[in-house]
Amino acid sequence: MKTLIYYVRIYMRLAAQDIKSRMVYKVDFFFGFLGEFVINVLSFLSIVVIFQTIPQLAGWDYYELLFLYGFFHLVRMPTDIFFDKLWFLQNAVRTGDFIICYLRPLNTLFYFISGEIRLKNITALVLSVFLLIYTGNKLHISWTFLKGLCFFLMFTGSALTLLGIRIIVASTAFWVINNVFLMNFHLKLYDFSRYPISIFSKPFRFFFTYVLPFAFIAYVPVNALLKTGDVTLSWLITPLVGCGVFALACLVWTLGVRQYTGTGT
Amino acid sequence: MYAYSYAPHIKNTIVYNAFQEKNPGKQKSRHILKKFPAGLHSKIYKKSLHSIHVIVYYTIIMENNKIIEVNNLKRYFKILKRQEGLWGAVKDLFSRNYQTIKAVDDISFSVEKGEIVGFIGPNGAGKSTTIKMLTGVLKETAGTVVVDSYIPFRDRKKYVANIGVVLGQRSQLWWNIPVIESFKVLKDIYRITDAVYNRSLKLFNDLVDLKQYYHIPVRKLSLGQKTLCNIASAFLHSPKLIFLDEPTIGLDVSIKKNVRKIIRTLNKELDTTIIVTTHDVGDIENLCKRLILIDKGKIIFDGLTSHFNQTFGAYRTLRLDIEHINDGILSAMEEQVNNQFRYKERIAVKLDKNGWVKLTIDQDELPLLDVLNFATKTYRVKDVKIEEISLEDVIIRAYEGALE
Incomplete structure (x- = not known):
């Protein structure tokens, strides 16, 4: 607990400084927000247009698809807001700047990702919350306390799954140095998880469930919530997968950190 | 019962063994750790050995300074x-x-x-x-x-x-x-x-x-x-x-x-x-x-x-101001010096930027005074300077020697 407070304190301080320093460039700050907002609204509208022309997609109707889309965006928030620096890992590894992470009495992953907070993504957060409430109303989801708790657990599990996969893919930088290709490839695959996995053919479903478990980012929890009615034990699969993937990610990161040798000076 | 023993894998290390017939309770371990200053105990290993529980605390004790x-x-x-x-x-x-x-x-x-x-x-x-x-x-x-x-x-x-x-x-x-x-x-x-x-x-x-x-x-x-x-x-x-x-x-x-x-x-x-x-x-x-x-x-x-400086030879640089020095005299001088003295390598005689003749010699191999005597007898030497070789030169020599 003491350690947690210690880490949170440091994180808050760095985040506050980061936000402050970004606000110095008022125009950049403003346009960053505006740009992100426009991108999010446009991608949302494009989805709306597509889904409106197809009344049903593998047994999912319009509002269900939108709910899935909203959940997908909600899940990516923790990773995109707090762990954005993972995109720069290969750069830090290549230039040798990553060495500095070893020199602080802190967890290397924590030290690496702290000090960089992407507030811009809050626009997407607002949009996705709005979408979830709106479609949730239309779908007449009967919320109970247990359901709410399960929703939260599933959201956490999904977020951990996404974060875990991102960490694992980014960690490949410790071995292959230039992993931009891998990062982009995993992003392309991850985009598929905003659709119901049931629309894909069997091999793809197998891949998204067991190899890169993107199915657990949105499809599995939303399917449980919308299609199974009452809370069952199977709802806990997503949190379990999330914890598993995240634990694996921590292991991969640690192995990478242990074998990284830095650059010559 | 406690015993000290020497760990061969780490020099200057004392392994602190605590043997107990029964499973040692937490209180006991804390008590043992207290004997060492905080930060000194590195890791606690728990092993089960022939039904006797052994805890090995090892502490690295270095000489104080x-x-x-x-x-x-x-x-x-x-x-x-x-x-x-x-x-x-x-x-x-x-x-x-x-x-x-x-x-x-x-x-x-x-x-x-x-x-x-x-x-x-x-x-x-x-x-x-x-x-x-x-x-x-x-x-x-x-x-x-x-x-x-x-x-x-x-x-x-x-x-x-x-x-x-x-x-x-x-x-x-x-x-x-x-x-x-x-x-x-x-x-x-x-x-x-x-x-x-x-x-x-x-x-x-x-x-x-x-x-x-x-x-x-x-x-x-x-x-x-x-x-x-x-x-x-x-x-x-x-x-x-x-x-x-x-x-x-x-x-x-x-x-x-x-x-x-x-x-x-x-x-x-x-x-x-x-x-x-x-x-x-x-x-x-x-x-x-x-x-x-x-x-x-x-x-x-x-x-x-x-x-x-001395490890890589007691190098000294001898600088001589010689009257009417020119390239001819210089090369003749290099010839004579090398004929006169036995040295591990050919002694280079050069002009420095002030027009002084410059020789660098390892004192342990060849006494500088001998060379100086020889030079003053043979040439009209107006002035003499003896310098210790600079650290930079020694480092360069060390690097080059080391790289051979």
Whole structure:
């Protein structure tokens, strides 16, 4: 607990400084927000247009698809807001700047990702919350306390799954140095998880469930919530997968950190 | 019943064994640990051995005045032997043709508290690798490193809280945050008390007037200012040991002077042990009482800087002002000197920029006075100067000799 407070304190301080320093460039700050907002609204509208022309997609109707889309965006928030620096890992590894992470009495992953907070993504957060409430109303989801708790657990599990996969893919930088290709490839695959996995053919479903478990980012929890009615034990699969993937990610990161040798000076 | 025994794998180590017939309770273990100062006990192993539970506490006890102990340290890298061309790159994908590079090959040394030690050596000699092992970044292939009773790689998180590291070519402060805010974050990270924090800042303000940079984001500082701030940040928590990796690289003369002043003061006032790697002769002359020269992963010289000159031969430079000197006389003189004396190599006789004749000779091989006598008898010598060879020349000789 003491350690947690210690880490949170440091994180808050760095985040506050980061936000402050970004606000110095008022125009950049403003346009960053505006740009992100426009991108999010446009991608949302494009989805709306597509889904409106197809009344049903593998047994999912319009509002269900939108709910899935909203959940997908909600899940990516923790990773995109707090762990954005993972995109720069290969750069830090290549230039040798990553060495500095070893020199602080802190967890290397924590030290690496702290000090960089992407507030811009809050626009997407607002949009996705709005979408979830709106479609949730239309779908007449009967919320109970247990359901709410399960929703939260599933959201956490999904977020951990996404974060875990991102960490694992980014960690490949410790071995292959230039992993931009891998990062982009995993992003392309991850985009598929905003659709119901049931629309894909069997091999793809197998891949998204067991190899890169993107199915657990949105499809599995939303399917449980919308299609199974009452809370069952199977709802806990997503949190379990999330914890598993995240634990694996921590292991991969640690192995990478242990074998990284830095650059010559 | 308790017993001390010697652990062969770590020199200067005492293994503290606690045997108990029954499963030892928590209270008991705590009681044993209390006997050692905090931070000394490294790890507790619990083993079950012939139904007797054995706890091994091992504690590294170094001689009181030592801060670094390195024994038979090795670090090897496995590197794929690359082949040329595109086809070669494809073949590499399936190749198992690894080559072992001995970056650090069996070095041992120790450092006493309060020393300033210079680490020198040509590029690629293994200095950086050694420093990385000392700072807990790299795991050693074989041998042991013990610093301040920690094993750096294994105890990284705890260990690095007690040291400071400055990498000359890399800023460790957050680039978009004002300097003073960076310091405040470090204050939190290292849990620095207000008293220590204020003392450190005051020290730096007295030395280099750091205050003027406080509110500037790091990225806007010049290289020199950045280096000063980086050094300050490494000293904030007043660590016992500091590693400085090329602290004066790329700095102008006056900032170099300031940096050296800081290092000397901190060493003197806070008794900080300092390890400097550098290519700058000025750093060595002004800072380091002791030098460790590494080449090809081995220690070639370890001793006082003042002894360094003699280790590579007691070289002296003889300068003679000779009347009507010209190229003809010069080459004739070189011929005569080499005929007259037996020396390990051909003695080069050259003109320096002031028009003086210059010879560099190892005193141990050939007494300089003999050459001087010979020269004064043979030529019209107006003036004589005898100089000790500069440290820079010795280092160059050492590097070149070492590289042969």
